[in-house]
Amino acid sequence: MFSTSVLDWALVILYFVFLGAVWLRRLGRPLPALDYLVAGRRVTLPAFVATLVTTWYGGILGVGEYSWRYGLSNWLVFGVPYYIGALLFALLFARRAREEALYTLPDLLDRHYGRGPAMMGALSVFVVSAPAAYVLMLGTLFASMFRLPLVPCIVAASLFSVFYIYNGGLRTVVFTDQVQFVLM
Numbered sequence: 169m170f171s172t173s174v175l176d177w178a179l180v181i182l183y184f185v186f187l188g189a190v191w192l193r194r195l196g197r198p199l200p201a202l203d204y205l206v207a208g209r210r211v212t213l214p215a216f217v218a219t220l221v222t223t224w225y226g227g228i229l230g231v232g233e234y235s236w237r238y239g240l241s242n243w244l245v246f247g248v249p250y251y252i253g254a255l256l257f258a259l260l261f262a263r264r265a266r267e268e269a270l271y272t273l274p275d276l277l278d279r280h281y282g283r284g285p286a287m288m289g290a291l292s293v294f295v296v297s298a299p300a301a302y303v304l305m306l307g308t309l310f311a312s313m314f315r316l317p318l319v320p321c322i323v324a325a326s327l328f329s330v331f332y333i334y335n336g337g338l339r340t341v342v343f344t345d346q347v348q349f350v351l352m
Contacts, residue, residue, distance in 0.1 A: 179351065180313070183347070183351065186344075186347060187328075187331075187332045187344060188332075190332055190336065190340055190343060190344060191331060191332045191334075191335060191336075191340075194335035194336040194340060195335055197335070199335075199336070199337060199339075201271070203337065203339060204336075204337030204338065204339075205271045205272075205337060205338060206271060206338060207337070207338040207339040207342055208339070209266075211338075211342055214346075215342050215343075215345075215346055216342075218342075218345050218346045218348075218349035219341070219342050219345040219346070219349075220254070221349055221352070222345040222348040222349050222352065223345065224246075224247070224250060234246075272290075272293065273289050273293055274286045274287070274289040274290040274293060277289040299329070302329070303322060303325050303326050303329065304322060304325075306322075306325035306328070306329065307319075307321040307322030307323075307324070307325040307326075308321070309325075310324055310325055332344065
């Protein structure tokens with residue numbers, strides 16, 4: 169059950185107001201594809217780390233419960249392999265990926281192997297990065313907070329997520345992830 173503490177509710181309301189302000193700030197200002205999809209390729213290291221942390225902790229359905237029950241093993245089971253993979257990517261592939269100046273892995277596959285492998289890559293990326301787990305978590309949080317049925321809360325979570333991402337793209341996500349990082 170969600171807390172009834174005034175401080176908890178104040179933080180939640182303040183965060184929602186913040187997301188609304190971010191959305192209003194971007195309203196009516198179209199972004200070029202480079203800015204929308206990859207934040208103009210100008211994400212700083214602290215912003216990148218904050219985004220990775222907030223995304224990683226939100227990426228596994230039930231990660232909070234797993235951490236509560238099993239403690240440090242959560243980091244060992246889920247975190248260490250991820251960090252090793254990220255380090256290997258940074259050391260072995262990041263420079264070449266940057267030099268290609270493409271937006272997505274499917275773009276790279278298309279350039280080198282053609283449309284078929286690019287479509288398979290796009291499907292793979294979609295399956296791995298589909299926001300279903302995030303939307304379910306936010307919907308579950310809404311249902312707990314407002315004591316409403318889960319399905320309408322999942323729909324509301326979807327609309328709410330699209331609401332602030334639509335105008336600002338990745339730049340908006342990185343900005344809000346930094347605030348989430350501080351709240352975490």
